[in-house]
Amino acid sequence: MPINIPSHLVGLSETEVLSAREKFGANQLEAGKKSTWLSLLLDILKEPMLILLFAISIIYVIIGDYGEALFMFLAIVAVSAISFYQDNRSKKALEALEKLNEPLSKVIRSGxxxxxxxxxxxxxxxxxxxxGKMINADGRIVHSNDFSVNESALTGESLSVFKSSDADHNEVYSGTLAVSGLAVIAVDHVGKDTRLGKIGTSIAGIKEEASPLQLQIRKFVRTMAIIGIVIFLLVCAVNYYHTVDLLQSLLNGLTLAMSVLPEEIPVAFTTFMALGAWKLMREGVIIKRSSIVETLGSTTVICTDKTGTITENTMQLKYLYDYQLDKTYEEPDFGHPDLAQLIDYAMWSSEPVPFDPMEKTLHRIYQETQQQDQRKAFQLFHEYPLEGKPPMMTHLFQNENQKRIIASKGAPEVILQVADLPEEEKDRMRQLIKDFGGQGYRVLGVAKSNFAGDDFPEKQQDLPFEFLGFVVFYDPPKQGIQQVFEQIYAAGIKVKVITGDNTDTTRSIATQAGIQHAADAIEGKEVMGLSANQLQAVVEEKVLFTRMFPDAKLTVVNALKQQGEVVAMLGDGVNDGPALKAAHIGVAMGSKGTEIAKVAASLVITNDDLEKLIIGIAAGRRIYTNIKKAIQYIISIHIPIILTVSLPLFLGWVYPQIFTPVHVIFLELIMGPTCSIVYENEPMEKNTMLQKPRRMTDTFLNWKELSISIVQGLIITLGVLFIYQWNVQQGGSExxxxxxxxxxxxxxNILLSLTNRSFYYSLFESFKNKNWLLVGVTIATLLLLAGILYIPAMASFFNVTGLKISELAMAGLIAAVSVLWFEGYKFWRRRRGVRQ
Structure with missing residues (x-):
């Protein structure tokens, strides 16, 4: 239903808008300093790999080897270009996400x-x-209904404050949240002139906390860097001892240091996360922090609200029960004269400008069925906001003849509690509520009061109430929701329903939606009365949590987290905010969700389709698995490079400098894109969503996985050193x-990148997963190798000779034996029935 704008509120004209923008500026905080091309270049040049390349280039210039020096400078350009490309992709992905995070605001202009x-x-x-909306400018309230604000962003005070056009309580501020009601605000300050702007608080200024995976990767890279420094010093010392040539010793040491440094890993991590978030954005899932992508794949429990999440949030009015007549009506009988009073008071107890789907429906039914629309004749002069556990609300209206309407509605249990009815009648009504609830209907009780005078009681529950009847809504489960929950359960993820609705309605809807063990239910007031040990047992056992209020929802989420669960909380309402914020992954509904929910959440589903969460979890699992593959590939391929550079020198073999910096940097230029571009593009393996979630406490590489990568690297090293010795024995030149x-x-390297596409399925099975980037990088590598071997200028530069077909076959055979033994290991795992 559209908002009825009071006639005296006209707003600015288009000319006045342009004039105000020219005079006071746009509603934006000062933009952060934009990166210049020079600062971007300096950031790239601080990378350890480039510092090593510069050092090697300078040494080549000093010793007069200008061809090698030129190649190193070209390598610097190539490495910088790859880094810039990756940084740019990540930056653009994150900028696209930021644009989607800007909300729209409603204004009145030219009436x-x-x-x-x-x-x-x-x-x-x-x-x-x-x-549920965030206030986006400073100003004064000129019109309001039942309006309260949470100003904790500015004051730190968590309790809501009621505000109105009254001079003492009419100021509101940007960055605060509307908790109830509606207000029209005349804007006084925007952008940097708001109170929030003067404090200098902005989301951009908050430093994002590193995730466990980021910390583990940083520790691993730091360890490898320390090992590289030690080996660098050792190689320099050994080489200088043999040659007494300082520059040559430094060159050999730097070559080895370059082979040890796994600079591809942090680049890969950033790329995987940023592009993962960007790809999800295209699917309709907005990730506020890119690191949340990693956490998504670890989700073990989904806590979901009912209304608007499992259900459509359409709130169709199905029945009206009139107590005086003891009769239930359904459409098309809502226009029956006997229902006039019940419909009247159900509408008057709603907000004058409705925003809740049920209240919008009640206003529509009133408009369609009442002979005379009295809404403009009566003014709201006193109100009791929605409160209590379970809640109710009361509105007091008066016309110019001082005729009063006092209307109340709320949870049927509380309306019966305050109504003047015999206890046996209340029991009869409770059974009726149970019958409606058992069919999945949502029931609201309606009552009227005839309080005279202006000395209103402090609590609405103390007014004398006459019970009028029930309004009964049906909010059906979303289309296809059963299949969504089937996928969630298949992925080894538990489901809990946490809702403010009653137990009978929730149980019926949950059963229709395909939620398992829906008989297990507990109410919010019971949850808050449990001891710590009892609470742990209850959150493990129960599936339905009904009549939940914000504190109770938060209590359940925190209890699940204490059990080591990775909790995704789904919600769309104001009362979901605290639980959304506390969960590992807060998921808000983008279409019908309140802005409070969106601000508190770390992930927003734009079209409210719960299936998008499954896509997000699958993406999280794919990205985490692919990061591990990339890192294991880097570890495995670095080992033979390190040992091929160092062992001939340490063991005094005939050709101690079999690899120079030129060869190592060529290998690095192949490995970088393979690690961070190719593996990022790797599709999800089959059955990934049929595995149990990984534990958050798991390290990204356990000892078993790390040992597999080390063994892969050592066997490749054996193959490479075998070909070295075999060729020497055949009298081969350097x-x-x-x-x-x-x-x-x-x-x-090529075979390793192929076999490591899966650590469970065969190489041939992996070919079914199309990855054209892998094909492209492989072909480019082979063409470059052919150029190095058979183009004289390149062969001379790399100090190699061309190889015969038989020699190429020999190299290919040794490489295949060194790598493809792993296919046998995978076959053995599959035969043993070891899960992926």
Missing amino acids: KLMEIPTHEIVVGDLLITEE EHTRAMVFTTLIFA
Whole structure:
């Protein structure tokens, strides 16, 4: 139902809007300093790999090897370009997400209601804010209904404050949240001139906390860097002892340091997370923090609200029960004269400007069935807001003849409790409520009062009430919701329903939606009365949590977290805010969700389709698995590079410098894109969503996984060193031996990137997962290798000779044996029935 704009509220004209924007500016805080090309370049040049390349280039210049120096400078350009490309992809992905996070605001301009981007609000605008919305400018209230605000963002005080057009309570501030009701605000300050702007608080200024996976990766990279420094010093010392040549010793040491440094890993992590968030955005899932993608895949429990999450939130009016006649009516009989009083008081107990779906329906039914529309004749002069456990609300209206209407509605239990009815009648009504609830209907009780005088009691429950009847709504489960829950259960994820509705209605809807063990239910007041040990047992056992209020929802979420569960909380209402904020993953509904829910959540589903959460969890599992594959690939391929550079030197073999920096940087230029681009694009393996969630406490590589990667690397090293010694025994020159070793390592690298696509399924099974980037990188690598071996200028530069077909076959065979033994290991795992 559209908002009825009071006639005296006209707002600014288009000319006045332009003038205000010119004079006071846009509704934006100062933009952060934009990165210049120079600062971006300096950031890239601080990378350890580039510092090593610069050092090697300078040494080549000093010793007069200008060709090698030029190649190193070209390598610097190539590495910088790859880094810039990756940074740019990540940055653009995150910028796209930020744009989607800007909310729209309702304003009155030239007497018309319109929605505009929040940054377009100007001083003098009439801004409309309602329950669940963030206030986006400073101003004064000029019109309100039952309006309260949470100002904790500015004051730290968590309790809501009621505000009205009264001079003492009419100021509201940007960054605060409307908890109830509706208000029209005349905007006084925007952007940096708001109280929030002066404090300098902005989301951009909050430092994002590192995730457990980020911390583990940083620790791993730091450890490898320390090992690299130690080996660098050791190689320098050994080489200087043998040659007494400082520059050559430094060159060898830097070559090895370059081979040890796993700089691809942090780049890969950033790329995976940013692009993962961007891909989910295209699916209609907005991720506020890219690191949440990693957490998604670990979800073990989904706590979901009922209304608007499991159900459509359409609130169709199904029945009207009139107590005086003891009769239930359904459409098309709502226009029956006997129902006039019940419909009247159900509407008057709603907000004059409704925003709740049920209240919008009641206003519509009133408009369609009543002979005379009295809404403009009566003014709200006193109100009791929605409160209590379970809640009720009461509105007092009066016309110019001082005729009063005092209407109340709320949870049927509380309306019966305050109504003047015999106890046996109350019991009869409770059975009727139970019958309606058992069919999945949502029931509200309606009552009237005839209180005279102006000395109103402090609590609405103390007014004398006459019970009128029930309004009965049906909010059906969403289409396809059963299949969604089937997928959730198949993925090993538990489901809890946490709702403010009553037990019977919730149980019926949950059963229709396909939620398992829906008989297990407990109410919010019982939850709050439990001891810590009892609470732990209850949250483990129960599935339905009904008549829940914000504190009770928060208590359940925290109890689940204490049990080690990774909790995703789904909600769309104001009362879901605390639980959304506390959960590992707060999920808000983007279409019908309140802004409070969206602000508190870390993830927003734009079209309210719960199936999008499954897509998010699948993406989280895919990304986490692919990060592990990328890191295991990097560990495995670095080992043969490190040992091929160092062992001939330490063991005094005939060709101690089989690899120079040129060869190592070529390998690095292949490994970087393979790690961070190719594996990021790797599709999800089959049956991934049939596995149990991983535990958050798991390290990204356990000892078993790490040992597999080390063994892979060592066996490749054996193959490479075997080809070295075999070629030497055949009387091969240094250039020919280098060509055989280099080619074998390139072939091994390609095969490793293929076999490590899955640590469970066979290489041939993995080919079913199309990844054109992998094909592209493989072809490019083989073409470059062919150029190095068979183009004289390139062969001379890399100090290699061309290889015969038989020698290429030999290198390929050794590489295949060194890598493809792993296929046998995977086959053995599958035969043993070891799960992926």
